[in-house]
Amino acid sequence: MTDIGAEIARLRKDIERLQRAARLSYASLDDTALEVRDSNGSLRGVFGQQGDGTTAVNVVNGPPPPAPSNPIVTPVLGGVTVSWDGTFAAGAVMPLDWSRVEVHASLTAVYTPTAATLKATVETAQGCTVVIATPDPVYVQLVARSTSGTASAPSSTVGPVGPTPVVATDVLDGIVTTVKLADDAVTAAKVATGAIGTTKITDNAITTPKIVAAAIQAAQIDTDAVNASKIAAGAVTTAKLDALAVTADKVAANAITTGKIAAGAVTTNALTVGIAQSIATKITDSMGDATLWATTTGTGTWSVLSGIADAAAGGTVIQGQGPVTIERIDNTPYDPDTLYRVTARVRTTAAPTSGTPVVSIGLVGIAADGVTRVSSTGANNTVTGQHYIAANGVTINAGTSWSTFTGYAQGTATTGTTTACPLPTAPGKMNSGVRYVRPSVRLLTGATGGTMQIDQVTVETVSTGVVNSVNIANGAVTAASIAADAITGKTITGGTITGTTITGGTVTGSTVQTATTGKRIALLPDGTMALYSGRTGGETPGSLESGINSDGSGMQLGYLVLKPPTHGPTPPEITLAVGPSGERNYNVGPLIMVEQGSSGLVNLVGNLNATGRADVSGIFSAGNIAFGSVSVNTTTGSVPASALVSGLNVAGTTFRAFVTAASGVPGTQLLGVSANGQSSGGLTVWLNRTNTGTTTVWWLLIGS
Numbered sequence: 001m002t003d004i005g006a007e008i009a010r011l012r013k014d015i016e017r018l019q020r021a022a023r024l025s026y027a028s029l030d031d032t033a034l035e036v037r038d039s040n041g042s043l044r045g046v047f048g049q050q051g052d053g054t055t056a057v058n059v060v061n062g063p064p065p066p067a068p069s070n071p072i073v074t075p076v077l078g079g080v081t082v083s084w085d086g087t088f089a090a091g092a093v094m095p096l097d098w099s100r101v102e103v104h105a106s107l108t109a110v111y112t113p114t115a116a117t118l119k120a121t122v123e124t125a126q127g128c129t130v131v132i133a134t135p136d137p138v139y140v141q142l143v144a145r146s147t148s149g150t151a152s153a154p155s156s157t158v159g160p161v162g163p164t165p166v167v168a169t170d171v172l173d174g175i176v177t178t179v180k181l182a183d184d185a186v187t188a189a190k191v192a193t194g195a196i197g198t199t200k201i202t203d204n205a206i207t208t209p210k211i212v213a214a215a216i217q218a219a220q221i222d223t224d225a226v227n228a229s230k231i232a233a234g235a236v237t238t239a240k241l242d243a244l245a246v247t248a249d250k251v252a253a254n255a256i257t258t259g260k261i262a263a264g265a266v267t268t269n270a271l272t273v274g275i276a277q278s279i280a281t282k283i284t285d286s287m288g289d290a291t292l293w294a295t296t297t298g299t300g301t302w303s304v305l306s307g308i309a310d311a312a313a314g315g316t317v318i319q320g321q322g323p324v325t326i327e328r329i330d331n332t333p334y335d336p337d338t339l340y341r342v343t344a345r346v347r348t349t350a351a352p353t354s355g356t357p358v359v360s361i362g363l364v365g366i367a368a369d370g371v372t373r374v375s376s377t378g379a380n381n382t383v384t385g386q387h388y389i390a391a392n393g394v395t396i397n398a399g400t401s402w403s404t405f406t407g408y409a410q411g412t413a414t415t416g417t418t419t420a421c422p423l424p425t426a427p428g429k430m431n432s433g434v435r436y437v438r439p440s441v442r443l444l445t446g447a448t449g450g451t452m453q454i455d456q457v458t459v460e461t462v463s464t465g466v467v468n469s470v471n472i473a474n475g476a477v478t479a480a481s482i483a484a485d486a487i488t489g490k491t492i493t494g495g496t497i498t499g500t501t502i503t504g505g506t507v508t509g510s511t512v513q514t515a516t517t518g519k520r521i522a523l524l525p526d527g528t529m530a531l532y533s534g535r536t537g538g539e540t541p542g543s544l545e546s547g548i549n550s551d552g553s554g555m556q557l558g559y560l561v562l563k564p565p566t567h568g569p570t571p572p573e574i575t576l577a578v579g580p581s582g583e584r585n586y587n588v589g590p591l592i593m594v595e596q597g598s599s600g601l602v603n604l605v606g607n608l609n610a611t612g613r614a615d616v617s618g619i620f621s622a623g624n625i626a627f628g629s630v631s632v633n634t635t636t637g638s639v640p641a642s643a644l645v646s647g648l649n650v651a652g653t654t655f656r657a658f659v660t661a662a663s664g665v666p667g668t669q670l671l672g673v674s675a676n677g678q679s680s681g682g683l684t685v686w687l688n689r690t691n692t693g694t695t696t697v698w699w700l701l702i703g704s
Helices: 006-022
Strands: 033-037 045-050 056-059 072-076 079-084 096-108 117-122 127-135 139-144 158-161 281-286 293-297 301-306 316-321 325-327 341-351 357-364 385-393 402-414 428-431 435-441 451-462 520-521 531-534 542-550 554-565 572-577 595-596 602-605 627-636 641-645 655-661 668-679 681-688 695-701
Touching: 006 520, 033 595, 045 079, 072 655, 079 096, 079 117, 117 127, 139 281, 281 428, 301 325, 301 627, 316 325, 341 357, 341 435, 357 402, 357 428, 385 428, 627 681, 641 695, 655 668, 655 681, 668 695, 681 695
Parallel strands: 402 428
Antiparallel strands: 033 045, 045 056, 072 079, 079 127, 096 117, 096 139, 139 158, 281 451, 293 325, 301 316, 316 451, 325 435, 341 402, 341 451, 357 385, 357 435, 385 402, 520 531, 531 542, 542 554, 554 572, 595 602, 627 641, 627 695, 641 681, 655 695, 668 681
């Protein structure tokens, strides 16, 4: 048997040896992994077999590292350099699980670092410098990452910093050779004037295939370098000449003859002349060509209609539906020394559903470039505020005949004219920036729906070298300016003749009157004699008028009506009608007087006929009497029903109503009929019957 004491001593030594040895010296991890957790139990690392079958030491869920120090950004050619000095913000110590520093850049000052802004990484803890290629200034941030991939807070943003521009000193002499230049890299704009002299170009080295289209501009050609001997016959065509390129000083005397001008090549629109010359501009548009007009504003539409019987010429019109503004697309040169007249004919064929059927007609100003519109105030490219010298916001009610509007323009001003100028002696002015004009028509402005038509627009110059009615202002020629016996055997139409006595002959005019103001008599164009009392303050003159009318039976009656002047309530009229055989119709005697009594009643005094009464052979009507019928529908037996009569305008202040039913069952089924609520505008009719149905009631309303 072994000595027990020695065995105990051996075991003690073995235990001490085991205690001094590493704990895992005799351990192994078979097909598994060892997890490392912190004091909170959170997983920090995995040693051994990983989830994907590999064996490794994997650090996870590490704390975020401290933010790096601010980047150092410097411009260089083609970009910027970014440097990190290997330190951290606020003197923080680099953590043991530090992995790298990311370099982020963006064109905007405020951004969040993402994969889209990542430009480079710094993998060494000592820091380094990286280059970011960029043509534009950028804003730079740094972000630190741990081995577990956790990101730090970003550093402060530095920027904007852009690339260094390339200057001549950056390029070494001779370093740029022909093989370094890309095809077409050197353009005309990169070659200084005079840099390439004749000694640098081999004879015949430049041929036409070597010259890029438009490469040789006027600035590259010396004065007088191109002469007649250098231009091939027929090389210069009209397509090669800019507008107005050939001026008067470039055309030899008598060089342009009639044989050189094609038939119809020169139109009045292409001529700009003073009015003192004999050539005038005239455009008469019969509105048959839709290609000559364009819409400039408005939600409405327009089209050309043909076969219009009462159109001014050609049977065509432009018809606008809804609010629309149209403008002729070609330009007429505007000479401020010339008097221009614009005329248009317009009518309304259908009233708008809302708003007013108004029209504005005039000239749109165009600048010297022939494109830009110029308003009355000088504003560019606007269709509002234009020069509506023929009509501005004039109402044309539906159903009326054609209305003709004419306006005149001459000269320019800082602020052009926007109102109608119908007199040639007081023309409107175009804005001082206007060089061309176009006729324009605005239809149904501000309205909804509606239809208007235009059948003719004319723009023309008016010759002031000819004396006619257009050129002489009203009142300009007085008696003192006319020599004795200068006007003989001629007809004078319109205007004003001032003198002492007119003897012999016939005076024909629109109005003949004894005076222009005060108490007077005027003979008007409609065959009426107007009688003015001379009282001021809104007087409507009396009148004496005559005519022939039918009495309803086919008999033609001659009549004479005398209306007194009014200044307040309308007084009664006196009408005398006489038949074709000389008899006085209505048995009216030779003496009739009508007077208004103190109570407001009209008294008829005089001989009527032998019995003292007035006989009316036709239909008698009076403004204080109205009559008619209305249907009353009874929906419940023995319950009164009513019907309203409205829309009347019966004269008087006190009104009486009379009603009766068209019924054959009074007292049995029809129980009664009555009226109330009578006024100048109408009454209410009531009816009661034992059964239901519709009953016609005749009514009479009399005002007194």
